[in-house]
Amino acid sequence: MIPVNEPLLDGNEKNYLLECIETGWISSEGPFIKQFEDKFAEKVGRSYAIAVSNGTAALDAAIEALGIGPGDEVIMPAFTIISCIGQIVRAGAIPVLVDSEPLTWNMDIKQIEGKITSRSKAILVVHIYGLPVDMNPVLEIARHYQLKVIEDAAEMHGQAYRGRPCGSFGDISTFSFYPNKHITTGEGGMIVTNDEQLAEDCRSLRNLCFQAKKRFVHERLGWNFRMTNLQAALGLAQLERLEEFVSRKRNMGRLYTELLADLSNVQLPLASTEYADNIYWVFGLVLADNSSLDVEQVMCMLGENGIGTRPFFCPMNQQPVLKRLGLFAEESYPEADRLYRQGFYIPSGLALKEEQIREVAKVLHKVLV
The missing domain is CATH 3.90.1150.10 (Aspartate Aminotransferase, domain 1)
Structure with missing residues (x-):
C-alpha cells in the first residue's frame, strides 16, 4: 500500500527527543519551546510566535484574541476544513462564505467586497492545498473597511506570496503541524503576529489564562493549548530542513x-x-x-x-x-x-x-x- 502521507523523520528528530528524555524536560516548560517559537517567527518574518497543541487551537485562540464575538461577521471560504469555522460559531459570530476559484481552488477574492456589511469584523483567509490566496487585494479591502485579517497558513510551510513568506500577512496567522504538513510535531500548531498585545493574549489563552501573581485566580477563560517540549523538539528538527x-x-x-x-x-x-x-x-x-x-x-x-x-x-x-x-x-x-x-x-x-x-x-x- 502506498499511503496518502508518510512524514520524513530522518534528521535531528531522534537526537532532540533523546535530549528531552535525558534532561527530563518533556512538558510545556522545556527549552525547545522557545527555540522553536523564535526560529519559526524568524522563518516567516514575524515578531512573535506562540506554540500551541494543534492548528485548530491556533485558530481558536487567534479568533478569541481578536475579540470576535456575538453578531460579528467573519468572511471566510466555503471550501475549507471545519476547524476554520468552529470558534467563529462558538463565539456567537456569523460566518459569511465566499465561493472558490475554479483553478487555484482558493477563495474567490472578487466576491469579498460584496459580502461586507456594517457588522463585518474580519476576513479569514485560508490558503488551500498548495497555492496562496492573492493577498494584496485582500489586504487593501481590509484596510479600506477597517477589517481584521486572519491568515490560516496551515498548509503553507515554506510557501511565499510575491516573495514574502506565507504566515506574514494580516493581523495574525496560524499554522498546523499535523503529520501530513511539511513540518510536523505529530500534533501541534503555531500562532504568529507582529502585535505584542495579541501575542500576549494568545500566550495567556493557551495557558488557561493563569495570572503571574495570582495563578489560580482567573479573570478570563482560556484553554490548555500548550505544546510539549517533545513536540517542539520534533518541530525544530523539521524546521531545519x-x-x-x-x-x-x-x-x-x-x-x-x-x-x-x-x-x-x-x-x-x-x-x-x-x-x-x-x-x-x-x-x-x-x-x-x-x-x-x-x-x-x-x-x-x-x-x-x-x-x-x-x-x-x-x-x-x-x-x-x-x-x-x-x-x-x-x-x-x-x-x-x-x-x-x-x-x-x-x-x-x-x-x-x-x-x-x-x-x-x-x-x-x-x-x-
Whole structure:
C-alpha cells in the first residue's frame, strides 16, 4: 500500500527527543519551546510566535484574541476544513462564505467586497492545498473597511506570496503541524503576529489564562493549548530542513504533472500563478464534469490497487452540523460544491519515493483511461 502521507523523520528528530528524555524536560516548560517559537517567527518574518497543541487551537485562540464575538461577521471560504469555522460559531459570530476559484481552488477574492456589511469584523483567509490566496487585494479591502485579517497558513510551510513568506500577512496567522504538513510535531500548531498585545493574549489563552501573581485566580477563560517540549523538539528538527522539504514537494508535483498530463478527464493542480509557484502540499485531482466515474468509485478502485487517497474538503454550506444550526440555508457555492463532489488527492507525503509516484501514475491511467 502506498499511503496518502508518510512524514520524513530522518534528521535531528531522534537526537532532540533523546535530549528531552535525558534532561527530563518533556512538558510545556522545556527549552525547545522557545527555540522553536523564535526560529519559526524568524522563518516567516514575524515578531512573535506562540506554540500551541494543534492548528485548530491556533485558530481558536487567534479568533478569541481578536475579540470576535456575538453578531460579528467573519468572511471566510466555503471550501475549507471545519476547524476554520468552529470558534467563529462558538463565539456567537456569523460566518459569511465566499465561493472558490475554479483553478487555484482558493477563495474567490472578487466576491469579498460584496459580502461586507456594517457588522463585518474580519476576513479569514485560508490558503488551500498548495497555492496562496492573492493577498494584496485582500489586504487593501481590509484596510479600506477597517477589517481584521486572519491568515490560516496551515498548509503553507515554506510557501511565499510575491516573495514574502506565507504566515506574514494580516493581523495574525496560524499554522498546523499535523503529520501530513511539511513540518510536523505529530500534533501541534503555531500562532504568529507582529502585535505584542495579541501575542500576549494568545500566550495567556493557551495557558488557561493563569495570572503571574495570582495563578489560580482567573479573570478570563482560556484553554490548555500548550505544546510539549517533545513536540517542539520534533518541530525544530523539521524546521531545519524546510527548504529541502519544499524542494522535494515541488519535484513530486512536477513529476506527477508530467506523468498525468495526458489524462484529459481530470483537472491537475495549477502549477503557478503570477504571484506564487505551487508548493504541492497535496497533489489534488478534480474529475471532469462528464466523467463516467464518481470520486468514491475512483478512490475505491485506487484503494483496491494499493493507492491511498483522501477526499477534498466538504464545504461549510454542506456540513450537517452547520445546517442543523440554521446556517447557510438556501445559499449556493457551486465551485466549492464541485471541488467536493469531484476532487480527491493522491499520495504526496514527504517520504514518497519516485518509484511510488510512477506506480501511482500507472494505476491512475489504468483506472481513468
